[in-house]
Amino acid sequence: MVSVLDPVTRYAAATPDNIAIRGSGRDWTYRQLHDASLSFGGRIRAAGLSEGDRVLLAAPSVAEFIVAYMGIQAAGCIVVPVNTMSAQPEIEYVLDDADISLAIAWHQLGPATHDAGAARGVPVWTLTEESARTDQEPTAIADRDVHDTTAILYTSGTTGRPKGAQLTVGNLLSAGEIGAESSRGNSSDRTGTGLPLFHIFGQGSVMMVTFTGGGSLSLLPRFDPTAMLDLVRKDKLTIMAGVPTMWNAMLHAAADVDSSDFEQLRIAISGGASLPGEVARAFETRFACTILEGYGLTETSAFGTFNSIDRPPKIGYTGRAVPRTEVEVRDHDGNHCPAGTVGEVFIKGPTVMKGYWKRPDDTSAVLSPDGWFRTGDLGETDPDGDLRIVDRVKDLIIRGGYNVYPGEVEEVLYQHPDIIEAAVIGIPDDYYGEEVAAVVAVRSGSAVDAADVTTWARERLSAYKIPRVVQFIDALPKGSTGKILKRSIDRTGLVTLKQS
Template sequence: MTVQPEASSKTAQASSGATSCLPGTLEHWAADRPDDIAIVDGDTTLTWRAWNDMADRVAHALISLGAQPGDIIAIRSQIRHEWQILHAAAAKIGCSVLPFNWRLTSHETRFVLEDSKAAFLVFDDDDPAACQEASEGLPLKAVISVGAAQAHGIVPFSRLLDVAPPSPLFSAARPPLIIYTSGTTGRPKGVEMVHAEVTPELFEYVESVEEADPQRPGAVTLLTMPMHHGAGPGLCWSSARAGNAIVMMRRFEPEQALAEIERYRVNHWTVVPTMLKRIASLPADTLARYDVSSIRSIRVGAAPVPSTVREWTIGHFGHVLHEGYGATEVGMISHLRPSDMQRKPGSSGRPYRHVHILIKDETGHPLPAGQIGAVWVKSPVVIDRYLNGPPLARDVLDSDGYFAVGDAGRVDDEGFVYLSDRIKDMIISGGVNIYPAEIEAAMITHPAIEDVAVIGVPDDEFGEAVKAFVELRAGASLDAKTLQAFIQPLLASYKRPRSIEFVAELPRSTVDKVLKRELRNPFWKNQERSV
């Protein structure tokens, strides 16, 4: 089956409130092209009409459970069509959506729920235990299971759909999105990715981002980016706004991705470098088996792209590779076009319209082109505080509205940005942000540990792997296997160190600060970049 929009059904009877449809919304396409396919999720396909009908039903069911405009719906889910239904229902009600990583432990999940003050928790775990434990005693209006989990007090998602055909509801805009990120404190923080004031600068910025890789009528997008990452929802939005189909993969499998590209004639695909590495490692006869000529663009980001991966991708897919640089707190920053890939090797591209980059020295003064320093970014979507938090301090957001993204880099005389290192300690493994301070805070609770330092070391498959250096208390003994078992209930699997090294003493400065650079340097000295 090829997912291409059929001829528009101009004779289709729209709902009684069709005059309330805004262009580019789900309701608009449900009225204009009701029988065209909008979503493919494995064996499940949804037309625009079916998607809109389900979203109406879920919205009314959530209202009956107490949902009100401004409520936060926290969704712990893998990539699946129910996320799209919930997202659309939230837009109809005026709720915010908070997607978060389905691999978080119950302890981590509870923190997100408490910190955000979420009103609803939706999860797709087959075993409800972790979410039951995380939500126990919290003032949630409902806990909803999308998966197979059945337990007392949990509302099955199917029950939200099992209502009489409701009156139509209409969305004015996409729902506010909240993405949890973190920093040197080790505690995740929510970023509200919504801006009430639509200024000309904001409009032109969004237009600039979309024009970098425009969605033409009839295009098909493959979604392999997780929904708790800003790219996942963003791809869903751009496809829906253009009235185009999106093909969702629950879990990324390299050969299956190629099969989906061929089967559905996919045009747009956004990835992290690890996905490209896994495809490149497939046998030559497997790669030759699939027709990928439909691809118009592959956007890669969330982690640095090694030159070998970039060159292989261009060789296999053609000159379709776009590289992006962004941060949750400031939005998309820059874009490297396919035409500049070989002319500007190692660059992350030029800033989008109304995005300004300053490179500052250690005293906070701007540096000229070509000199490396701290990267500060000002954009139309930069935040001034985290969710439920105080205004950001001047060492994070300066008086001119520039945000310290935590990277070191330079800008050349043409305005292209190059990243060379990270100032913050964040690790990027397989495109996922991992925060050492959070891992260290969990590990140091073991009574045998005096201190711990976590760093990222090079990894051929994931870009970086988590490594921990552990200093024990005098007279204490501990081995790596016992320590791994200790932290298992405290940290999601992807955060746990791949390797643990016990040291007599961690390197420290004269003010007793652990010198992580001394730990990192031996691992990164022969790499293309130390980021």
């Protein structure tokens, strides 16, 4: 018998009184989490659902999300987590595409899930603190195969409609094992995050890794930099996970914090987007804490590469392939690129998805028969084999025949003392085909203007990489994880933000 619930079951037997989840309302031991998950799974089975049925889950990062998630696993159903900010049409799309049998929505969310369920004839349960502790007869944990689909996570849909990445039981268990091995996770660890658990970073790289190591997980339902700093102190975190904008926000909210508040923190893990070197350096200086950057995607259960804890991290690099995983950089013809040459990143390993739900053509376009996944990311390795992500293939700017990687330009802009956030995009140009444009947010009271930004870049970049168009904005648009959403910046109007 194999189940995503296996790590929780293991520690519920071995260390039942150890804390599994530290929440705002109460703590959950491994035994309590295990029993509540089986009871929740019993409720699902009592409602008539069978193994393989899809269950939509809309909830923030609270303990009850985990109970419902693991209860769905115990029942042998497939969990389909969705963004808590999803609008009704977006939820209706998932209900239809995944052929959802049941939807579960956190009680503090808006009516979108309930309205979508009513429109599509799908029953919707309201998840509360009380309903997560149901006294329903517990289910026997479903016997699954490692290749069975156990979660469907919809991609952001930067091109076309969102696609559902099918993650298997083996994918998620492997994510937990690989992450615990890479971070040397153990039962004494106290991990904390403000990441959403409905996102693969929160699920694969934080939740599964924490439970595989037997440690505790502290959650923020919604990221706030001050609250995250308080969580570090209150719960004495040893591991913290976030995205670059979170580290940046914490730096600017840390007026009353000193490095002693971080002395027990042994690992800070960054992913989701490239970490600007200036942010990494400032964080280490401010808190005496090194951020280790990793790289992965929804389709690889959040894993690909990670900086080793046994050697100093290289700023700007995401490390080498994680255990049991292969990573290659290839050129347009599929040939292996030598160190220092930019190409597309490919990943092969036990965390690579089964394929896209009901999308065989899309699956075959990115997943080869021998298991190699085509990421769509541009990267290069150094002589040591460490990977540096240059940019997304689709974000590449071609100005007058020259390739401009937005991440390289953004790195320079982040070095400016007054620039807090930066996004570089290509905009149409009659002469060059594309022109380099920068959208930036600056410190309050800053007198920096467009000419200053251009001058700063000119002193540090080749002429063809300099942003010729600079627009200022209060804050850049971000997704649920805090990742800057370039697709929300209208490339024709530059800063006319699209409605989400």
